[in-house]
Structures are given as structure tokens and as C-alpha cells.
Amino acid sequence: MTAPIATDTHEDLPTAVRCEGVTKTYGSGPTATRALRGVNLEVRTGELLMLVGPSGCGKTTLISIIAGVLGRDGGGCEVLAHDYNHMSQGETTRFRGKNIGFVFQAFNLIPTLTAAENVAAPLIINGAKRERAVDLASQTLGRVGFDDRMMRSSPVDLSGGQQQRVAIARALVHDPRLIVCDEPTSALDGETGQKVMDLMRRIAMGKDRALIVVTHDARIFRFADRIAEMEDGMITRVLDSPNEMKLGSEATE
Ligand code: ADP
Numbered sequence: 001m002t003a004p005i006a007t008d009t010h011e012d013l014p015t016a017v018r019c020e021g022v023t024k025t026y027g028s029g030p031t032a033t034r035a036l037r038g039v040n041l042e043v044r045t046g047e048l049l050m051l052v053g054p055s056g057c058g059k060t061t062l063i064s065i066i067a068g069v070l071g072r073d074g075g076g077c078e079v080l081a082h083d084y085n086h087m088s089q090g091e092t093t094r095f096r097g098k099n100i101g102f103v104f105q106a107f108n109l110i111p112t113l114t115a116a117e118n119v120a121a122p123l124i125i126n127g128a129k130r131e132r133a134v135d136l137a138s139q140t141l142g143r144v145g146f147d148d149r150m151m152r153s154s155p156v157d158l159s160g161g162q163q164q165r166v167a168i169a170r171a172l173v174h175d176p177r178l179i180v181c182d183e184p185t186s187a188l189d190g191e192t193g194q195k196v197m198d199l200m201r202r203i204a205m206g207k208d209r210a211l212i213v214v215t216h217d218a219r220i221f222r223f224a225d226r227i228a229e230m231e232d233g234m235i236t237r238v239l240d241s242p243n244e245m246k247l248g249s250e251a252t253e
């Protein structure tokens, strides 16, 4: 019942991501892997799109290309009105540093730094003054529910859910307009996963923003506006309602 409403709400909004015929092959010769075989995908501004599909179907490859951390072999990729085909490597890197946040599957936190330093690090790398970076990092960690003591903790002293919140704060600290998450709940228990997704929706979404979440976790489908299914290097269908997905997966299980 709610599906048409959700679709209408997002249809008029500008496109955040448009992929057309994106291809990617790893390696060459007999060992080559065709990871993407012509991906077409549109993500609208203001929506949370989930990308689902079996292991090895190309999900990480696709979001890495969208995030500008991996090159394509063919096809076009336009992100926030920037066409990667018309940008140099340096321009893409600068664009990414300003506009895109990436939440990795493994949290990728640096154990010798505090939580706050982990969040401040990308800002410092991008040229921010240390004091300003730490200030922004503390503010962002505050938004994910961290207090002063937790901010001073090493990631090794934090729970999985807390580490994921640090990783989210690190992805959000520069206020990106596109956030890409690779299986953000896969290392978390069900309840913590729900909390993390709830948090993502509340603090990362906005009418000028978009979120792509790769997941296997059917328990978080309800947070999606649309769900794109991927199989063997292609998007096979896009569902407007998480409920359709649920029915579909139950039918095939
Ligand atoms: P998913 O995230 O859906 O599990 P990936 O995008 O990681 O899928 O991988 C798609 C395919 O490309 C898989 O067959 C995988 O083994 C292969 N692949 C991924 N990364 C590399 C790489 N760096 N070198 C060679 N093959 C890779």
C-alpha cells in the first residue's frame, strides 16, 4: 500500500547516481573475472537504496566505482552531476574527498588512534587544521551517541556496534552528499544492526543526500526506499517496496 507513495515522493527528485553500461573485469586472459557486465542503475537524491545479491555478484565492485575509488573499464558513471568520464584521477579524488562517505565492511579503524582521532584523520589528510578536525570529529561522534570518554577510547576497547558508529562518524564527518556502505551490519548482532541503520537513516539522510547500502541482511530491508537486486555482474530488478523484496526472498528460499 505504501509503495506507490514512496515512489512518487522520490521520482521528481534529481538523480544522485546514474550508471550506464558499467563494465569491470579483474585480471586478464583465462583467469579474468568479469565482475560487472553492463550495470545500469539510478539512485535518486533523497533516497536510501539497498543493493542486494549473492556473494561475488559485484556489489563491492559497483559501489567502489560509484564512490570513485575504483576505475571502470567501460560505461558511464555520473555522481552528483559529475561525469567521471570527464574527470582526471586527481579531480575524482578531490571530488570524493569532498562529497562521498564510505563505510567499509570491516570497520577499518586504526587501533593506535582514539575514536576521535580515527574520525579526524581523513579531515587532517585532506588539509584541515588539527584543532578544527578534532572539533568536527567530536561533534560528529556526539551525533552518533558518543560521550567524551568513548571518544578518547581506542577502537579495541569498543563493542562492535560502537566501532561501527565510529566508522559511520568517520564517513559523515565531512558532510558528504553521497554515502556508500558495504554490508554495514554484517559484523553486528540483529538488534545492534537495526540501531545502526536507524541511526544512519536519521543522521545521514536529507533531501539533498543519497545513501547506498549493500546488504545481505533481510532484517534491515525495511529501512530502504528501493531495493536493487544484483546477479552475476548485472542489476536484475529494482523494487520500489521492501515488502516486495521480502515476499520475493521468501518465495525463493
Ligand atoms: P560482492 O561484493 O558482491 O561479493 P565483489 O564485487 O567483491 O562481489 O566481486 C565480484 C567478482 O570479482 C568476484 O568474482 C570476485 O572474486 C572478483 N574480484 C573482486 N575483487 C577482485 C580483485 N581485486 N581481483 C580479482 N578479482 C576480484
Ligand code: MG
Binding pocket: 059, 060, 061, 182
Ligand atoms: Mg562485497
